[in-house]
Amino acid sequence: MCSNGIIAEEPIYKFGVLAGEPASLDGSKSVSVGSWEECVEECESDFECILASQKSPGQCNLFPWNTVSDVKKKESGGEEMVAFRLYTNEPSCELNLPTLLHGRTYPLYPNITEEYLWRIDTLDDGYHITYMKTVQEDKMVCGNWSWNRPYADGCNPECRLSMIQLYAEPGELANPLRNFSSTNWDDCVQECYQSNRCVVVYFDEETTKCGYHQVDDILHFVQKATADSGKRGAIKVNLNNETCKYTTEQLLNDTYYPLYPNITEEYMWRIDTLDDGYNITYLKTVQEDNMVCGNWSWNRPYADGCNPECRLSMIQLYAEPGELANPLRNFSSTNWDDCVQECYQSNRCVVVYFNEETTKCGYHEAVDVLHFVQKATADSGKRGAIKVNLNNETCKYTTEQLLNGTYYMMDNSTLYVDVFWGVMDNVQYPNRLTFWSIRTYEEHYVVMFYHDEKYSLYSAQTPRCPINLFPIEISSPLSPIQPLCYRPFIAPNITQVRAKTLCNRLGLDLMPAVYYEFAGPIRGKIAVRSNLMPAWSFPGNRNWNVWVGLERDNQCVNKSNAYCSGNQQWQYSNPSLAIIYYQSPRDTIDFYWGTNEPDMSADKCNTTEVDINGFYCASESQKYLLYLPKYADVAASYGYVDYPPYGPIDLY
Numbered sequence: 001m002c003s004n005g006i007i008a009e010e011p012i013y014k015f016g017v018l019a020g021e022p023a024s025l026d027g028s029k030s031v032s033v034g035s036w037e038e039c040v041e042e043c044e045s046d047f048e049c050i051l052a053s054q055k056s057p058g059q060c061n062l063f064p065w066n067t068v069s070d071v072k073k074k075e076s077g078g079e080e081m082v083a084f085r086l087y088t089n090e091p092s093c094e095l096n097l098p099t100l101l102h103g104r105t106y107p108l109y110p111n112i113t114e115e116y117l118w119r120i121d122t123l124d125d126g127y128h129i130t131y132m133k134t135v136q137e138d139k140m141v142c143g144n145w146s147w148n149r150p151y152a153d154g155c156n157p158e159c160r161l162s163m164i165q166l167y168a169e170p171g172e173l174a175n176p177l178r179n180f181s182s183t184n185w186d187d188c189v190q191e192c193y194q195s196n197r198c199v200v201v202y203f204d205e206e207t208t209k210c211g212y213h214q215v216d217d218i219l220h221f222v223q224k225a226t227a228d229s230g231k232r233g234a235i236k237v238n239l240n241n242e243t244c245k246y247t248t249e250q251l252l253n254d255t256y257y258p259l260y261p262n263i264t265e266e267y268m269w270r271i272d273t274l275d276d277g278y279n280i281t282y283l284k285t286v287q288e289d290n291m292v293c294g295n296w297s298w299n300r301p302y303a304d305g306c307n308p309e310c311r312l313s314m315i316q317l318y319a320e321p322g323e324l325a326n327p328l329r330n331f332s333s334t335n336w337d338d339c340v341q342e343c344y345q346s347n348r349c350v351v352v353y354f355n356e357e358t359t360k361c362g363y364h365e366a367v368d369v370l371h372f373v374q375k376a377t378a379d380s381g382k383r384g385a386i387k388v389n390l391n392n393e394t395c396k397y398t399t400e401q402l403l404n405g406t407y408y409m410m411d412n413s414t415l416y417v418d419v420f421w422g423v424m425d426n427v428q429y430p431n432r433l434t435f436w437s438i439r440t441y442e443e444h445y446v447v448m449f450y451h452d453e454k455y456s457l458y459s460a461q462t463p464r465c466p467i468n469l470f471p472i473e474i475s476s477p478l479s480p481i482q483p484l485c486y487r488p489f490i491a492p493n494i495t496q497v498r499a500k501t502l503c504n505r506l507g508l509d510l511m512p513a514v515y516y517e518f519a520g521p522i523r524g525k526i527a528v529r530s531n532l533m534p535a536w537s538f539p540g541n542r543n544w545n546v547w548v549g550l551e552r553d554n555q556c557v558n559k560s561n562a563y564c565s566g567n568q569q570w571q572y573s574n575p576s577l578a579i580i581y582y583q584s585p586r587d588t589i590d591f592y593w594g595t596n597e598p599d600m601s602a603d604k605c606n607t608t609e610v611d612i613n614g615f616y617c618a619s620e621s622q623k624y625l626l627y628l629p630k631y632a633d634v635a636a637s638y639g640y641v642d643y644p645p646y647g648p649i650d651l652y
Contacts, residue, residue, distance in 0.1 A: 013086070020073055038053050039062070042060055052082065156249060317384045320376050323502065354384070355381060374443065388408050410435070434528065449467035488614060493608040496605040496615075547612060
């Protein structure tokens, strides 16, 4: 309504009506109305609608922002009525349309005058509408990370790391946000830019909270938000010589980025634009044409992965030797490609490592303590690879499948292992092959070796153990005989909690300290004094303090009652392991603890301040490890003939 022709101080939305017709109805919303006035009112009530048109009575088309580009004039064939949304302080009944419809820019949101804009220009045959998410300003650096890319300086080296600013919030299934300290959007997006961990950052204007996701979080879907929602977001991207010339729309749709600017074929990720958000997909390697055996890249299965020449393969990782590992054996290579090839050519090498800083290449054989392969980041300069011998099934696996719960069999030709029994001589099994497994955990990969569970060494009293575990030959009056396999690990100041975890990840348990003849490194056993438990030590000059698999029952901590007396107050790392040693004339062995000890307190079990030299892992003989496949089944999966076992007959 006009008020005496007085121009209002503040602009508001008004509609400029004239004869014309949109060049296309694509992207419009069709609604039924009773009159042209109702059509304009429908557009006015929808804040995203910038144009309304009507060609026939009762039918109205509404065009949201960024859906219509050209409107024909009446003289050029426009047979409809159109209404342009305008943001002006001119009186509604006195709109100067020739001026308002030429060279003017209008905001979609009245309180946001530099973002989500449209501009109307008058042409000879009609009107052209241009959309801008941000206003380009003079003297911007790296485009001020504004929407209107490409930037004049966008390909400068200092602009290659860039932030794509959005109105967004975390999408479905996302991990909780990690916290930044910033309390405004500018500081928040800068804090992400400065952090090499931050990939996507979010800011909530209502709570003034700034949070982010890093690459290993579940952040795959970024939910779109509206400009007036107060939800801001930004995605960090590393640009190359080509992508630095892209528009923002191109950057956000089917474009690949490296997580690390100097590594352009691994740890890549892609952004795709959806109707309601942006989807982020991770690729550890970019698949290239004409690769042979997949170039041992991460994206398995390979097109030629089941060819005979590809069955011996290298799983490339960012990794370094893990806990408890033996010193590396040396290869001569001084770069990663030669290093991994040197391992591939050596039938003794199982895991190989390369340090980019020192240019040193080293490896472990199966007889080394190589069980834990520590994960590293792509920018650490620590490379690693695990050699695997694939069969008709595993050659079709993804890399994730190969690294988690898959069993492999060595062929003693391309991949070979000596079976090692402590300080005893290496014993080579003429017709017995080694099989092994890899499992994935948060911080490392775990490798464990096994052989034929029916094979026995020297005597039927000696249990068949997983490779690199020692057998204890038991000559006690225990009935039935209770065999045990064990291995000591030197790990100064390790906590009881960590020792227990490492044993469990090997498929073992902390060894129960229940044998009067306790296991030691001299041919399987060392005699110990009956007061072993108070000092946690071995006799003689070794004087080792070790964690073993005996804990006080939680119900008996600091308690003394009928239930919590004698051996009832203890619980063992694995109750199926032998737990009682018979020593005449007593029926049980006493455990020499102090009063109310151990109390299982965290300050003793989960601290590195305790004087500890290591720990013992143990298991039953391999035959009774029900989680393992049988040797014959693994051999059959590789098509190997299962020759009769060597050694005594199977008694247990």
